[in-house]
Amino acid sequence: VSAAEITDPADPRVADYLCLTDVDLRTKFEPPRGLFIAEGELVIRRAVRAGYRLRSVLLGPEWLRSLPALGLPPETPTYVAGAEVMQALTGFRVHRGALASVHRRPLPTAEALLAGAQRVAVLEDVNTHTNAGAIFRCAAALGMDAVLLSPSCADPLYRRAVRVSMGEVFAVPYARFEAWPADLDRLRSAGFRLLALTPDPAATSLDDVRVAPTDRVALLLGAEGPGLSPAARGRAGQEVRIPMSGGVDSLNVAAAAAVAFYVIGGRPASRR
Numbered sequence: 486v487s488a489a490e491i492t493d494p495a496d497p498r499v500a501d502y503l504c505l506t507d508v509d510l511r512t513k514f515e516p517p518r519g520l521f522i523a524e525g526e527l528v529i530r531r532a533v534r535a536g537y538r539l540r541s542v543l544l545g546p547e548w549l550r551s552l553p554a555l556g557l558p559p560e561t562p563t564y565v566a567g568a569e570v571m572q573a574l575t576g577f578r579v580h581r582g583a584l585a586s587v588h589r590r591p592l593p594t595a596e597a598l599l600a601g602a603q604r605v606a607v608l609e610d611v612n613t614h615t616n617a618g619a620i621f622r623c624a625a626a627l628g629m630d631a632v633l634l635s636p637s638c639a640d641p642l643y644r645r646a647v648r649v650s651m652g653e654v655f656a657v658p659y660a661r662f663e664a665w666p667a668d669l670d671r672l673r674s675a676g677f678r679l680l681a682l683t684p685d686p687a688a689t690s691l692d693d694v695r696v697a698p699t700d701r702v703a704l705l706l707g708a709e710g711p712g713l714s715p716a717a718r719g720r721a722g723q724e725v726r727i728p729m730s731g732g733v734d735s736l737n738v739a740a741a742a743a744v745a746f747y748v749i750g751g752r753p754a755s756r757r
């Protein structure tokens with residue numbers, strides 16, 4: 486792999502990396518163009534290992550000497566830019582800069598995803614990228630087979646989500662529901678027990694929920710402000726709370742996901 490130097494932030498070869506801090510612009514720009522941005526060496530490597538194809542990489546000059554160590558596929562268009570050009574282009578100071586523009590892959594349908602799944606997380610309108618990323622990391626670590634997103638959930642392949650997940654968004658398959666909340670009925674018809682996670686004191690304590698290893702279970706999680714909608718809660722077979730103390734009214738959704746995945750997620754022998 487050899488690298489071409491970029492000296493002008495307006496160079497069309499690096500247009501994929503323009504204004505990376507502008508969330509509105511990027512969320513309108515990336516999905517229709519079929520790309521996402523991976524940030525940092527580890528995340529780029531994970532994307533490649535997961536079979537994603539790179540459109541290009543943009544590196545700081547410090548990478549020039551260790552380029553072979555990045556293990557990029559040989560055909561990858563590779564660009565190098567100094568810190569100032571990088572900042573003018575992306576909008577932020579890219580520390581030990583390593584960015585990749587990556588081709589998205591078509592998402593599986595929810596039906597295809599559910600066919601082989603036993604423990605799934607369902608996110609309703611979780612629209613904070615950091616929470617979405619953290620939930621994927623927990624799902625990968627704690628034995629969830631798949632994540633299903635309501636139509637307006639945050640994009641798990643947005644740069645911050647990918648980074649917070651440490652690349653685990655590549656490890657956990659996900660799909661997006663199209664008919665919300667009606668798709669929850671299809672989930673139930675497919676044999677899943679729907680457990681709605683809520684801090685509501687009237688809900689059953691997670692300590693008292695019994696799940697057999699062969700049960701198919703979907704854990705429903707809601708957004709930071711409003712929590713799960715009444716429509717989603719109404720479709721769940723059971724409402725479940727993680728008991729809290731100290732008068733705290735709720736947990737952050739990713740923290741709640743971690744606790745619930747630990748208790749309900751499939752546990753390989755290595756994690757017992």
Ligand SMILES: C[S@@+](CC[C@H](N)C(=O)[O-])C[C@H]1O[C@@H](n2cnc3c(N)ncnc32)[C@H](O)[C@@H]1O
Nearest residue numbers: 682683684706707712713726727735736738741
């Ligand atoms: C910050 S909370 C939302 C708080 C919202 N006021 C409510 O009553 O649901 C975000 C999500 O995290 C999950 N959650 C937070 N604390 C929880 C708890 N103690 N038990 C179960 N789920 C919890 C729920 O899925 C919730 O929708």
